[in-house]
Structures are given as C-alpha cells and as structure tokens.
Amino acid sequence: MFEDREFKSDVLVIGGGIAGCMAAIRASELVNDVILVEKCNTQRSGCATTGVDHVWTYIPPIHGEQGYTLEDIVEDHSNAYGGFVDKRILRIIAENSFGRILELEKYGIEIRDENGDFRLIKKIHRVPTFLHFAGRDLKVKLTKEVRKRGVKIINRVMATELLVQNGKVVGAIGVGTRDEIFYTFKAPSVILSTGGAYGMYRSPTGLLNNMAFPPHETGDGRAMAYRAGAEMVGMEFTTYQIGPKNFQRCGRGSYVPGVLVNSRGEKITGNLEEDLGVKAIDSSVENPNLFFQIQEKGSGPIYMDCTGNSKEEIEYIQWALENEGNLALLRHMEKSGISFSEHLIEFTIYEPKIGLAKAGILIDENCRTSISGLYAAGDEIGNVPRAVSPGALVLGHRAGEKAALFSKDSSIGEFTPEIENFIDHTRSMYEKFLSREKGASWTEAKIALQNIMEGYCGRIRSETMLEAGLLYLRRLRDTAVKELKANDPHELSRCLGVLNLMDCGEMIILSALTRKESRFALEHYRVDYPETNPEWDCFLVFRKEKEGVVFEKRPLELYRGD
Amino acid sequence: MPPVIEKEICNECQICYTICPEDVFCVENGEVVIGYPDECWHCGACMIDCPVSAIDLYIPLPMRLYVRRKEEIKT
Structure with missing residues (x-):
C-alpha cells in the first residue's frame, strides 16, 4: 500500500x-x-x-x-x-x-x-x-x-x-x-x-x-x-543515430578529425577539413539513407578511421569522448587492446528514436x-x-x-472532484500493478512494443501496415494495463515507463498514417506515397480530445517570425 | 553483471547507489549489491564517481567492439 x-x-x-x-x-x-x-x-x-x-x-x-x-x-x-x-x-x-x-x-x-x-x-x-x-x-x-x-x-x-x-x-x-x-x-x-x-x-x-x-x-x-x-x-x-557497432553510444561528433571509410578503406563522406579548411566531419553522415546505401551497395562494413591522425589529434578525440559520456567505451578499448592509432572501429546505424x-x-x-x-x-x-x-x-x-x-499572477484552490477521482483511479491502478500475484513483466511489455514498432512502423511504412500496427498496439496497451505486475517500486516505474513509450508509439503511428507523403529519407518513408509532396510542407500538429486525436496542418510560415 | 564492485577496496559510501541513473544498485543489510544487472546502461557514472575507484564495468559479449587493424583492410 x-x-x-x-x-x-x-x-x-x-x-x-x-x-x-x-x-x-x-x-x-x-x-x-x-x-x-x-x-x-x-x-x-x-x-x-x-x-x-x-x-x-x-x-x-x-x-x-x-x-x-x-x-x-x-x-x-x-x-x-x-x-x-x-x-x-x-x-x-x-x-x-x-x-x-x-x-x-x-x-x-x-x-x-x-x-x-x-x-x-x-x-x-x-x-x-x-x-x-x-x-x-x-x-x-x-x-x-x-x-x-x-x-x-x-x-x-x-x-x-x-x-x-x-x-x-x-x-x-x-x-x-x-x-x-x-x-x-x-x-x-x-x-x-x-x-x-x-x-x-x-x-x-x-x-x-x-x-x-x-x-x-x-x-x-x-x-x-x-x-x-x-x-x-x-x-x-x-x-537515426550512428556510432560504434555493439557498444551503442552517441558522440559521433567527438571523433573529429577521424573519417568514416568503407570496407576498402575509402572515405565515404566529404571531408570538410579538406574542402573548407576546418576541422570537422561531414554532416551528411547524419543522412541515414547514405549509410544504408553503402551497405546495400555491397561496400560495407563502415569504419571510423582515426589511424591517419596524429598523436595529438587522437589525444583530443579521447579527451572529447571522455567529456561526451564515453568513458566506459574508452575503458573497454583500453582493456581490449584497441587503439585509435592502430584499429578501425566499425560504425553502424542504430535503431530509430x-x-x-x-x-x-x-x-x-x-x-x-x-x-x-x-x-x-x-x-x-x-x-x-x-x-x-x-x-x-x-x-x-x-x-x-x-x-x-x-x-x-495565479493561484490554485482545491482540486475539483473530477481531479480527485482521476487521482484515486490512477493510484488504484498502480496499486494493482504492485499487488498482483502473477502477471506480465515490464520487459515482456517492452519487447512486445518493440515488435509492433519495428514490424509495422519501421523503415518502410504503409497505410495498411500502420493501421494494423495501431490496432495491435492499442490492444497491447489495454492488456498491459490489465496484466502488468511490478515486484517493487523500481519495477513499477519501469512498467509506467513502458506505458509511456506505448503512448509515444501510438503518436508515431497516428502521425505516420496522417502524413501522406515521404520526407527526410528514412525518417518518414511511406511506400504508398513515396514522393515528397509540397502540399505537406507543414508541421503536422495534433492533440487528444474526448472524441479522438485531432490533426491539423500548420504552415511553416507561421513559425518564421519574419 | 555489469558493474563489478571490488569489495576489498569499497568504502561503503553508497555513492554508486545514490547516483546510478538506471537504478541498478540496491542496498541489502547495509551493503551495496547489483540488484538489476540487466538494466545497466554502461554509462560509467558509478566508475567516475566512486571515490576509491572500486568499480569496474563488465562489458557483455554482444557489446564488444568490432575492430580491424589497418592492414586487415583490403584497399
């Protein structure tokens, strides 16, 4: 209790x-x-x-x-x-x-x-x-x-x-x-x-x-x-985010001035240092299409290559990575005898986020x-x-x-009876999670969510698959609320985190269904609407109302302030 | 079991338990234990903040880097 x-x-x-x-x-x-x-x-x-x-x-x-x-x-x-x-x-x-x-x-x-x-x-x-x-x-x-x-x-x-x-x-x-x-x-x-x-x-x-x-x-x-x-x-x-394969970590920008190369050691992006005389890596690596294309062309894997860099440059990369939250990665490299001067590190593209x-x-x-x-x-x-x-x-x-x-300039009085009811209802739902004798674990719920998101709203989207995914996701959420079991408060927070991710998943699927075009490469690719359509040069705004979720196209001009 | 505490060195300050963002540590009978090993993010916060450097991270096999020496690349 x-x-x-x-x-x-x-x-x-x-x-x-x-x-x-x-x-x-x-x-x-x-x-x-x-x-x-x-x-x-x-x-x-x-x-x-x-x-x-x-x-x-x-x-x-x-x-x-x-x-x-x-x-x-x-x-x-x-x-x-x-x-x-x-x-x-x-x-x-x-x-x-x-x-x-x-x-x-x-x-x-x-x-x-x-x-x-x-x-x-x-x-x-x-x-x-x-x-x-x-x-x-x-x-x-x-x-x-x-x-x-x-x-x-x-x-x-x-x-x-x-x-x-x-x-x-x-x-x-x-x-x-x-x-x-x-x-x-x-x-x-x-x-x-x-x-x-x-x-x-x-x-x-x-x-x-x-x-x-x-x-x-x-x-x-x-x-x-x-x-x-x-x-x-x-x-x-x-x-999508790219980074070291297996040890998933952000901080790609810290590998400056290392370069990304294909399996033959050829640079796969422009090098701004050469082109413009500044120390930087090309921002085009953020284009997930480019990354997939190289693998699909048969010239993968892709590596981060710092072997051509000087001792000072490598020390700088290590300094940057340590400050970018990558100390554990550096420690792993050190213990495994991996060095930036001798080894190319395989890079990959991570799951969507x-x-x-x-x-x-x-x-x-x-x-x-x-x-x-x-x-x-x-x-x-x-x-x-x-x-x-x-x-x-x-x-x-x-x-x-x-x-x-x-x-x-504002004050709040007592909560209305509706709010009190909402609090009681929510509180008792959480208590059920904690008191169930048996039930589903939060990890099961998370894997089930991932199966739906990957299977129905991944790299390739279409109306029929998104509709099916939405149906399955809503059912999964209902089932999760009825069956999730938390052994302790730690697990309760995990259960509630997964339910939040399910709601985010629902927002993604609903929005992906509504935007009937493709845009920004793999960020939103609809196989049934493969082209970018100027009619969709707009923000897609939505909100949840009693009757359902309401979508609205908002022109980008409204947000320019000029 | 990702974070590994060297019990000989540990001074039982419980800082790792206090700061861990994924809440993988637990305290049982006054002693810090790894309660949720599968939930480690391998961020290294415990390693950084341990005042006596008693913590190391075990890196699971699927997380270990794939690397190649320069000479192993066919140019």
Missing part, C-alpha cells in the same frame, strides 16, 4: 536534466518555492549523465568578426533540418546560448582551453559554431547550483500524470522509484523537461538497455502532455504549451530539431522564468 505525500510549490519542474536544472535555477530567482522532481538523481541523469562535450552557439565577438550574422546561423540550422524549424524559437536559442555558456563557466565548468580560447568546430553551420568543452561533470555542477538556490530536489520520483482542471494545469502526480510512495504535487505552473523517448525500437545488439541515449528517458513528458491534451508536433519523424529531433511537444517563444500553466523545454520539444544542449540551456532558463512569472 502506498504512503501518500503532498507537496505545494510555486513552480514544479519535472525532469532534472540540463533544461530542468536551468529552469529550476531561473525560477528560484523569481519565486520562493520551486520543486524539481527527478526520476533518477540530478547529479547523473538525462542525456548529459556522464557528460556532454559540445554546445553549438553564436559568439558575437568571434562570429560577427567573421561576417557571420545571427540570421546566418538561424538560416543554416533551419536548412540543415529541411525548414522544419520554428525560427522564432531558434533565434532565441542562437541569441542567448553564449550568455548561458558564460554562466556555466561561473558554475566551475571548464569552457575554454588552457590558453583561454574557445575550441570551435565546424559542423552543420557554415562557420565553426560547435564549442567543445570539458562537460563530463556538468550535471554534478549544475545540481550544486540548483541546491545552492534553495530548490527542493526530489530524486527517485517519477512524475506520471499531469493534473489539468478547466484547461489549466494545477500540478502532477507521481510514484517513488525506490519506496512505495504516491506523490501529489500542487503548483500553478509545471515545466516538462524529461528528455527523449528511447527504447520503442529494439537495440540491434539484443540487449535491452544497450542504446545510444539514456534508457531512463521513456518519453514521460511527451506521453503526459499527450494524455493531458497538449498540442504535439512532428511525431511521424523518427530519427524520438529525441533531439522534429518530434515532440509544440511550444511557443515563451516555452508555453497549449495548456495554460504548462511549459516545456529541452529535448521535450518538437518544433526546434537539434536544439540539443543550447536548446536545453536557453529554453530551460526561459521556461523557468516564464513559468515563475505566470505563477506570480
């Missing part, structure tokens, strides 16, 4: 990654009571768990000097993602990211090299805008700053549902991941910053948690927002969702792809500010 705990605050932040920590820091400067609820421990959680080594940014004294304007970076970024970018928000990120980075420096994070210079790398923008820094312990240091400001951090609690009454958010509920505790949070504003949705598709290695991105990011924010009726966008676009991309919660320039009092930031949002760390820093901070200002 659950023990009950209730908390009241001015602002509730759900998810303590970079965005959540920044939100809590900023909100605490404007209101007294800020609660940050985190499923893991904010010191090591989210995409930056064991580090992030880069942040793209616009540095006026450097980039301005090169004749590169703020509008140029907005243009380059937008072009890199096919124009499916909310430029109004992108502009805000570009304008403010350098300021936020200087704050990180004040928090004790080493941003510059030993000469006091910025390490700038050229990637998807015309000039070097990717700042490499020593970010291994970023989360530990951010957590210190959050605590210093009197924010109440509640670790090991998974927020599970938003509470919305009369179209306005009034709090959230959640469960302890280590203790049988049911939490009720009351707050006039809530910020969602729970990261991506990883694990809907199977890791090709057959290991459940061997994935490039954190297995603990189970699309909780997206699923909660969806169930609460918030507007979502772009969930049809599932993206929702995160860092065009798929998530729709927000406006003030980080507001379509539900009053509900804000979102970081990897949660869908209208600015690859906002990544600068997005988390800037929008996290901004969401904290806007939510705090909103809370100053």
Whole structure:
C-alpha cells in the first residue's frame, strides 16, 4: 500500500536534466518555492549523465568578426533540418546560448582551453559554431547550483500524470522509484523537461538497455502532455543515430578529425577539413539513407578511421569522448587492446528514436504549451530539431522564468472532484500493478512494443501496415494495463515507463498514417506515397480530445517570425 | 553483471547507489549489491564517481567492439 505525500510549490519542474536544472535555477530567482522532481538523481541523469562535450552557439565577438550574422546561423540550422524549424524559437536559442555558456563557466565548468580560447568546430553551420568543452561533470555542477538556490530536489520520483482542471494545469502526480510512495504535487505552473523517448525500437545488439541515449528517458513528458491534451508536433519523424557497432553510444561528433571509410578503406563522406579548411566531419553522415546505401551497395562494413591522425589529434578525440559520456567505451578499448592509432572501429546505424529531433511537444517563444500553466523545454520539444544542449540551456532558463512569472499572477484552490477521482483511479491502478500475484513483466511489455514498432512502423511504412500496427498496439496497451505486475517500486516505474513509450508509439503511428507523403529519407518513408509532396510542407500538429486525436496542418510560415 | 564492485577496496559510501541513473544498485543489510544487472546502461557514472575507484564495468559479449587493424583492410 502506498504512503501518500503532498507537496505545494510555486513552480514544479519535472525532469532534472540540463533544461530542468536551468529552469529550476531561473525560477528560484523569481519565486520562493520551486520543486524539481527527478526520476533518477540530478547529479547523473538525462542525456548529459556522464557528460556532454559540445554546445553549438553564436559568439558575437568571434562570429560577427567573421561576417557571420545571427540570421546566418538561424538560416543554416533551419536548412540543415529541411525548414522544419520554428525560427522564432531558434533565434532565441542562437541569441542567448553564449550568455548561458558564460554562466556555466561561473558554475566551475571548464569552457575554454588552457590558453583561454574557445575550441570551435565546424559542423552543420557554415562557420565553426560547435564549442567543445570539458562537460563530463556538468550535471554534478549544475545540481550544486540548483541546491545552492534553495530548490527542493526530489530524486527517485517519477512524475506520471499531469493534473489539468478547466484547461489549466494545477500540478502532477507521481510514484517513488525506490519506496512505495504516491506523490501529489500542487503548483500553478509545471515545466516538462524529461528528455527523449528511447527504447520503442529494439537495440540491434539484443540487449535491452544497450542504446545510444539514456534508457531512463521513456518519453514521460511527451506521453503526459499527450494524455493531458497538449498540442504535439512532428511525431511521424523518427530519427537515426550512428556510432560504434555493439557498444551503442552517441558522440559521433567527438571523433573529429577521424573519417568514416568503407570496407576498402575509402572515405565515404566529404571531408570538410579538406574542402573548407576546418576541422570537422561531414554532416551528411547524419543522412541515414547514405549509410544504408553503402551497405546495400555491397561496400560495407563502415569504419571510423582515426589511424591517419596524429598523436595529438587522437589525444583530443579521447579527451572529447571522455567529456561526451564515453568513458566506459574508452575503458573497454583500453582493456581490449584497441587503439585509435592502430584499429578501425566499425560504425553502424542504430535503431530509430524520438529525441533531439522534429518530434515532440509544440511550444511557443515563451516555452508555453497549449495548456495554460504548462511549459516545456529541452529535448521535450518538437518544433526546434537539434536544439540539443543550447536548446536545453536557453529554453530551460526561459521556461523557468516564464513559468515563475505566470505563477506570480495565479493561484490554485482545491482540486475539483473530477481531479480527485482521476487521482484515486490512477493510484488504484498502480496499486494493482504492485499487488498482483502473477502477471506480465515490464520487459515482456517492452519487447512486445518493440515488435509492433519495428514490424509495422519501421523503415518502410504503409497505410495498411500502420493501421494494423495501431490496432495491435492499442490492444497491447489495454492488456498491459490489465496484466502488468511490478515486484517493487523500481519495477513499477519501469512498467509506467513502458506505458509511456506505448503512448509515444501510438503518436508515431497516428502521425505516420496522417502524413501522406515521404520526407527526410528514412525518417518518414511511406511506400504508398513515396514522393515528397509540397502540399505537406507543414508541421503536422495534433492533440487528444474526448472524441479522438485531432490533426491539423500548420504552415511553416507561421513559425518564421519574419 | 555489469558493474563489478571490488569489495576489498569499497568504502561503503553508497555513492554508486545514490547516483546510478538506471537504478541498478540496491542496498541489502547495509551493503551495496547489483540488484538489476540487466538494466545497466554502461554509462560509467558509478566508475567516475566512486571515490576509491572500486568499480569496474563488465562489458557483455554482444557489446564488444568490432575492430580491424589497418592492414586487415583490403584497399
């Protein structure tokens, strides 16, 4: 049986990654009571768990000097993602990211090299805008700053549902991941910053948690927002990540200046260092089509080749990888006698994912969702792809500010009977998971979900397969709710994470069914509509209503702000 | 069993249990044990934060890198 705990605050932040920590820091400067609820421990959680080594940014004294304007970076970024970018928000990120980075420096994070210079790398923008820094312990240091400001951090609690009454958010509920505790949070504003949705598709290695991105990011924010009726966008676009085969890890950008080669040792991408005289790898490797084509042409496998690099360059790669959360990979290499100077490391393309991309919660320039009092930031949002760390820093901070200002002018009274009923109903569902004598495990449920997503909504999509997949997925979810069994609070949080992933899966299938065209190579390929159709040059926005899910085409022009 | 704790070196501070993002550690009778070995993400947070370097990660066979020496590539 659950023990009950209730908390009241001015602002509730759900998810303590970079965005959540920044939100809590900023909100605490404007209101007294800020609660940050985190499923893991904010010191090591989210995409930056064991580090992030880069942040793209616009540095006026450097980039301005090169004749590169703020509008140029907005243009380059937008072009890199096919124009499916909310430029109004992108502009805000570009304008403010350098300021936020200087704050990180004040928090004790080493941003510059030993000469006091910025390490700038050229990637998807015309000039070097990717700042490499020593970010291994970023989360530990951010957590210190959050605590210093009197924010109440509640670790090991998974927020599970938003509470919305009369179209306005009034709090959230959640469960302890280590203790049988049911939490009720009351707050006039809530910020969602729970990261991506990883694990809907199977890791090709057959290991459940061997994935490039954190297995603990189970699309909780997206699923909660969806169930609460918030507007979502772009969930049809599932993206791919490349990295070392078997030891699945992100951080491809850290292997600079290594090159990708085919089985004959030939470079498979353009080399920007040769073409443009800057240290960078070609961003075209992010095109999954290119990666599959090479294997299908019979010239795979593909390797990361750093054997031609100097000792200093290899030391730099190792430094970058360690700061990008790849220390365990480096340790494995060392113990196995693998070295960058002697060995080519096979690279591959990983399973599809929702995160860092065009798929998530729709927000406006003030980080507001379509539900009053509900804000979102970081990897949660869908209208600015690859906002990544600068997005988390800037929008996290901004969401904290806007939510705090909103809370100053609003108050909440007692919960309505509908909300109380909803809480009771949800609480008893969780208790059933914990008290069942026998039942299905969360791992079974996750594998069953992966089977549906891969089989019916994978690389090749069609109306008939998507419709079948949707039917099976909804049945699976109903069965899971009736049969899931959790032996302890840890397993309960896992069960609820899988249910969230199922809701993310439903959003993907519904969106993929609605977008009757193909776009962005394998991100959305409909075999029954194989061409890209200009009529679909729009965001596909949707929200859950009583009668069902309502879709709407929104012209990209609405989001340009020019 | 991915994280391996060298019991001789471990000072029982429980930092690994406190910070693990995947919650694979448990405390039983005051001792840290690996409660959910299959859920390890191999992120290395425990390894980094252990103040006495008592933790190492076991890398399961399917996770081990495929590599080739330069001379093993037919150009």
